[in-house]
Amino acid sequence: MIEKAVIKKIKEIIPSAGVLVGDEEKICYSYDASIKEALPDIIVKADTADEISSVIKIASEHNIPIIPRGAGTGFAGGTVPVRGGIVISVAGMNKIIEIDRKNLMAVVEPGVITGTLQKEVESLGLFYPPDPSSLDISTIGGNVATCAGGPRGVKYGVTKDYVMGLDAILPDGSLLSTGGKNIKSVAGYNLTSLMVGSEGTLALINKIILKLLPLPETTSTLFVSFKSISGATKSINDILLSGTTPSTIEFMDRFTIEIIRDHIDIEIGKDIGATLLIELDGDVEEVRRGTDKVKDILLRGGATDIVTAKDEIERKHLWDARRGISPTLRKLKPTKLNQDIAVPRASLPEMIDQLHSIAEKYNILIVNFGHAGDGNIHVNVMTDSSNIEEMGRATKAVDEIFRQTIELGGTISGEHGIGISKKDYLEMEVGKAGISVMRKIKGAIDPKNIMNPGKVLPDL
Numbered sequence: 001m002i003e004k005a006v007i008k009k010i011k012e013i014i015p016s017a018g019v020l021v022g023d024e025e026k027i028c029y030s031y032d033a034s035i036k037e038a039l040p041d042i043i044v045k046a047d048t049a050d051e052i053s054s055v056i057k058i059a060s061e062h063n064i065p066i067i068p069r070g071a072g073t074g075f076a077g078g079t080v081p082v083r084g085g086i087v088i089s090v091a092g093m094n095k096i097i098e099i100d101r102k103n104l105m106a107v108v109e110p111g112v113i114t115g116t117l118q119k120e121v122e123s124l125g126l127f128y129p130p131d132p133s134s135l136d137i138s139t140i141g142g143n144v145a146t147c148a149g150g151p152r153g154v155k156y157g158v159t160k161d162y163v164m165g166l167d168a169i170l171p172d173g174s175l176l177s178t179g180g181k182n183i184k185s186v187a188g189y190n191l192t193s194l195m196v197g198s199e200g201t202l203a204l205i206n207k208i209i210l211k212l213l214p215l216p217e218t219t220s221t222l223f224v225s226f227k228s229i230s231g232a233t234k235s236i237n238d239i240l241l242s243g244t245t246p247s248t249i250e251f252m253d254r255f256t257i258e259i260i261r262d263h264i265d266i267e268i269g270k271d272i273g274a275t276l277l278i279e280l281d282g283d284v285e286e287v288r289r290g291t292d293k294v295k296d297i298l299l300r301g302g303a304t305d306i307v308t309a310k311d312e313i314e315r316k317h318l319w320d321a322r323r324g325i326s327p328t329l330r331k332l333k334p335t336k337l338n339q340d341i342a343v344p345r346a347s348l349p350e351m352i353d354q355l356h357s358i359a360e361k362y363n364i365l366i367v368n369f370g371h372a373g374d375g376n377i378h379v380n381v382m383t384d385s386s387n388i389e390e391m392g393r394a395t396k397a398v399d400e401i402f403r404q405t406i407e408l409g410g411t412i413s414g415e416h417g418i419g420i421s422k423k424d425y426l427e428m429e430v431g432k433a434g435i436s437v438m439r440k441i442k443g444a445i446d447p448k449n450i451m452n453p454g455k456v457l458p459d460l
């Protein structure tokens with residue numbers, strides 16, 4: 001509970017419409033795209049860095065948790081106020097401050113929607129590649145705080161590869177400015193990198209400098225069917241060894257295919273075990289040559305059908321179906337335990353075999369799809385939280401999935417972050433020493449533990 005006098009102080013800083021205290025309003029900020037929920041004490045809709053700084057100063061004085069929030073699309077429970085406190089929503093701070101063509105950089109506020117920035121820079125012949133499937137709703141601030149990835153990661157990398165610098169409000173209310181527009185800089189510790197992926201546990205990011213690229217001239221999109229998963233995974237490695245790097249190699253298993261079957265015009269045979277959605281981009285000649293080469297490899301690898309999108313409408317249609325998978329999964333079962341493991345690419349076939357064995361062992365439905373080109377699989381353990389016995393089996397399956405992932409040299413989170421969902425598994429990956437160093441960093445920057453407490457690091 002926050003004292004009335006503290007709320008009054010906050011209301012003096014933030015125009016009253018920006019401070020929400022009603023029960024219905026608290027419910028709206030109690031959840032994200034994970035299955036966790038907890039109510040905040042109040043919500044502050046910030047418009048400026050000064051407002052954020054003043055509110056954080058008050059929170060620090062009174063030891064009140066601060067939960068930074070973008071669009072609330074996180075899958076790890078990162079914005080869920082597990083210890084109550086003040087949710088600071090920066091969704092309204094959505095200005096593209098500058099698009100600097102000469103330096104190929106953009107400067108943005110944290111609430112800018114990812115897809116809005118992409119459209120804006122593309123209208124100027126520029127390109128911002130990171131493309132989480134949530135791009136129509138997620139914010140750049142949230143993307144930076146979780147180091148979001150997306151299908152184009154295989155060629156273009158993820159959010160961290162584009163963040164050149166940022167401004168962030170620290171837990172004592174002071175402003176930290178890191179990096180800048182210099183392509184090279186080794187001045188001191190890399191604080192920009194420390195903030196990227198810190199999930200709101202170190203500071204609230206209020207401005208970001210992003211690297212841009214020139215917009216590729218053209219793109220070709222292929223939808224490829226395979227009878228077996230092994231044919232698909234072997235072809236992925238063969239393509240990447242060929243010297244042609246597609247911008248995207250997305251993988252879907254047969255359960256995922258059943259979900260999208262009714263949403264796409266392409267005829268997919270009933271006996272298909274896996275499909276790939278592959279894109280190549282670049283100049284016209286490079287894409288033509290690359291597409292021919294990739295098609296050849298796919299046919300040699302056992303592809304039974306390759307459909308090429310004829311135009312932008314067909315391409316968009318395929319991507320709408322791909323991006324719709326995650327929300328549509330709940331048609332299969334009401335509860336989705338969504339994991340985003342990644343393994344070194346060569347271990348992908350083995351990991352997928354392991355996932356099938358785990359599904360059989362625990363008699364549970366596991367649906368797999370994702371960014372196979374960078375070894376990142378979205379493993380969806382489908383269950384029903386009201387069925388305690390089944391939830392128990394599902395939880396054991398998740399446990400075993402993480403163990404097998406680590407055994408193969410993989411990571412428990414390729415892009416969604418740790419939040420509250422995976423914090424108990426973090427030590428399994430980073431070890432005792434890793435946890436100890438992370439605790440020291442957290443303690444040095446946030447000694448009162450007010451920034452998004454209860455997230456990332458396991459409870460003591």
Ligand SMILES: Cc1cc2nc3c(=O)[nH]c(=O)nc-3n(C[C@H](O)[C@H](O)[C@H](O)COP(=O)(O)OP(=O)(O)OC[C@H]3O[C@@H](n4cnc5c(N)ncnc54)[C@H](O)[C@@H]3O)c2cc1C
Pocket residue numbers: 032033067068069070071072073074075077078079090110131132133134137138139140141142143144145146147148149150151199200201203204205206326327415416419452
């Ligand atoms: C349908 C769907 C598809 C998705 N696909 C992908 C995908 O392909 N790739 C992927 O990586 N993710 C994906 N996600 C997950 C999610 O969209 C990403 O994690 C995204 O980056 C979160 O952005 P957000 O604005 O919603 O952040 P939020 O959910 O609001 O916050 C996420 C975390 O970042 C912190 N945070 C937010 N803003 C700030 C800030 N300004 N300063 C400091 N900390 C902050 C929060 O405290 C929280 O810990 C998907 C989600 C959905 C629902």
